[in-house]
Amino acid sequence: MSKIIGIGNALVDVIVNIPEESLFQKFSLPKGGMEMIDEDKKRRLHQDISAMKQVRATGGSTSNTIHGIAHLGGAAGFIGKVGDDEVGRFFETDMQKNGITPHLIHTSAIDTGIATTLMTDDAERTFATYLGAASAMTPDEINPEILKGYDCIHVEGYLIFNHDLILHACKLAKQQGLKISMDMASFNLVETERDFISMLLREYVDIIFANEEEAFAFTGKNEEEALDALSQFCEVAVVKLGGKGSIANIRGEKVFTGTNGKKPVDTNGAGDAYAAGFLFGLMHGFTPQNTIRLAGVVGDEAVATIGAKLTDEQWNRIKSKKELFC
Numbered sequence: 001m002s003k004i005i006g007i008g009n010a011l012v013d014v015i016v017n018i019p020e021e022s023l024f025q026k027f028s029l030p031k032g033g034m035e036m037i038d039e040d041k042k043r044r045l046h047q048d049i050s051a052m053k054q055v056r057a058t059g060g061s062t063s064n065t066i067h068g069i070a071h072l073g074g075a076a077g078f079i080g081k082v083g084d085d086e087v088g089r090f091f092e093t094d095m096q097k098n099g100i101t102p103h104l105i106h107t108s109a110i111d112t113g114i115a116t117t118l119m120t121d122d123a124e125r126t127f128a129t130y131l132g133a134a135s136a137m138t139p140d141e142i143n144p145e146i147l148k149g150y151d152c153i154h155v156e157g158y159l160i161f162n163h164d165l166i167l168h169a170c171k172l173a174k175q176q177g178l179k180i181s182m183d184m185a186s187f188n189l190v191e192t193e194r195d196f197i198s199m200l201l202r203e204y205v206d207i208i209f210a211n212e213e214e215a216f217a218f219t220g221k222n223e224e225e226a227l228d229a230l231s232q233f234c235e236v237a238v239v240k241l242g243g244k245g246s247i248a249n250i251r252g253e254k255v256f257t258g259t260n261g262k263k264p265v266d267t268n269g270a271g272d273a274y275a276a277g278f279l280f281g282l283m284h285g286f287t288p289q290n291t292i293r294l295a296g297v298v299g300d301e302a303v304a305t306i307g308a309k310l311t312d313e314q315w316n317r318i319k320s321k322k323e324l325f326c
Helices: 022-026 039-048 061-071 086-097 132-136 157-161 163-175 187-192 194-203 212-219 223-231 270-283 288-302 312-319
Strands: 003-007 011-017 034-036 054-059 075-083 100-107 113-119 125-130 152-155 179-183 207-211 236-240 246-250 253-257
Touching (some): 003 270, 011 086, 022 039, 039 113, 039 125, 054 061, 054 086, 061 179, 061 270, 075 132, 086 100, 113 132, 152 163, 157 187, 163 179, 163 194, 187 194, 207 212, 207 223, 212 236, 223 236, 246 270, 246 288, 270 288, 288 312
Parallel strands (some): 011 113, 075 100, 207 236
Antiparallel strands (some): 011 054
16 A cells, blocks of 8 residues: 655634624734734634634644545555644544554744634635644754655645745655655745746655646646646646536546536635545556546535535545546
8 A cells, every 4th residue: 555645834724603793803904815924813713703603623734734644544644743732632633543643843932833723604704824843844844754664655736835944845755766746736836936846846746736826927838738847747637627627637648527516605725635636546556547536526525615624525425436436
């Protein structure tokens, strides 16, 4: 069985329904938007919502993907940084409960990162994200011994801003013979870091995921032409097309999958879930067509539920589709 490890932002998602909207004014949060907040604002915000019912789950893009791989039955690990606090212990325990081997760096200097989602009665979501310890990971904190025994590393695109860290992780992975997978994360990031991303794809990355906007930002092309351009860099390239499905070039073979056509309930985390299905299939020797079909099925389930995590019922439904797992 192939073993897949991820490296990324170790965050805890906190979802809370707020009875009225005065919190937005108090903490200068734009309703319906996403705001990066500092430690002081995070602590004051969580003091105000402490009496409200909350739902917590491990978060972060790569963490979500690794979570999905483990639920599909894959052997998975995760590298990230957390604070020496209750939230960090929750992150580590949750990973262990879900069959993931946590390779976590701990610090007492910074709180664990939290992505807070404030839900109002009109079902609109407002995000307040505190990266905390997740953003403080440094190259020297990555123990090369961790990568031994793994076959693939999935690198979070949001780490791109930390050039030294992502480059060090990729060099270590190459030295130990791992395949390197990366998600482009956001078109803004691609526009800002295009030259650095080009170098990573040319010299290190084997598997690249991009949505339409990210692919266009990098290549200046749409859909299949963008896929062809990305395939010049990586042996496996994927372009996600939203409601139209996705296309991939897997070592020279082009494949396509559609969606189930149902109206999405929540697209949060759908790309992460899609990557979980794709990487599981690819690294376990599935045919190219079954690899992208499994990714599409997992992505469809992700947009059918609120939040970035699928339920056990959904995972069981996916795994019952025996025709995909061959």
